[in-house]
Amino acid sequence: MSFLIRARKKFSRFLRFFLKKNRSRIGIYGPPNAGKTTLANRIVRDWTGDAVGPVSEIPHETRRARRKENITITGTNGGSIVIDIVDTPGVTTKIDYHEFLEYGLDKEEAIVRAREATEGVAEAMHWLREDIDGVIYVLDSSLDPFLQVNIMMVGIIESRKLPVIIVANKIDLPDAAPARIKSAFPQHPVVSISGLEGRNVENLYEQMTEFFG
């Protein structure tokens, strides 16, 4: 029996080796409420007509990583890639249920949300280590990008030698300052977009075909 299990494992590793070559798994990472799921929905809807998951103004709406496979993206330059999109829970260093009470959740709901969000961060970090070939790091351009968690996450992604595109999201907001994000991460390509309105996403698709191809 164990021989069969071993043979199956070897075979799936063999298959994965070949499949990985043509299909990259791209993780959408970033702090909570940066618009990761909105962007994932935008990408998936633009290229397959489907959606990834629900969005909300309450932080940590996504508490489990969600994956959409086999998405073909074509840039305006004609380049094309096939990817799997992994929408991940927001990564943060502190989770306190009090934060959710302000959004009208009752105490018990908020405590459960905090617990699930914590598990979600652990899961997001697990996938980053095990199963991701490239990263789209999403930031809210109306907020300060110089947060310890952002600097650390980009550092971790760099140390794993993963290609990364930084997305300065929410440029539809009046106080958006994408230039601040560009100056914070001069070593990486930064694309300013509005995931909600779809503004400038074609530029992101072009960068994706270039960097993740």
Add this chain to the structure above:
Amino acid sequence: MPHKCVKCGREFEDGSTEILKGCPSCAGKKFLYVREEERHADVLEEKPIESLAAEKRESLLEIKPQRGQRPEFYDRIESIRILGPGRYELNIEKLARSDDMVLGLGKEGQYAVDISSMGRPSGKPARPSRKKKKK
């Protein structure tokens, strides 16, 4: 406004102690002294700060990396500290390194070691187990 980071161009106030730890934006270790009247020279002349430094022949201030400057928080042994119901602190550097779960309980000194997470083969998600062994 005497210093600018050579790598990303971030400005630092006179006497800023921030740069002693390296640039907080890009972790750059080299800084150029800029006079008030030349403060925007890099932007106006569209030149990288390095070439301005070479033109002015001014030496760059280089910060030597020192050990033990990392915040205490990230040197902790636990991946997640549970401060109370619904209140957590996450050590994302540790979470990025392995699935081994050491949980901190309360303020300090108490830990829960999730032994099952340490024997888990790679490829399975890092969900903290509900069965925890207290040390």
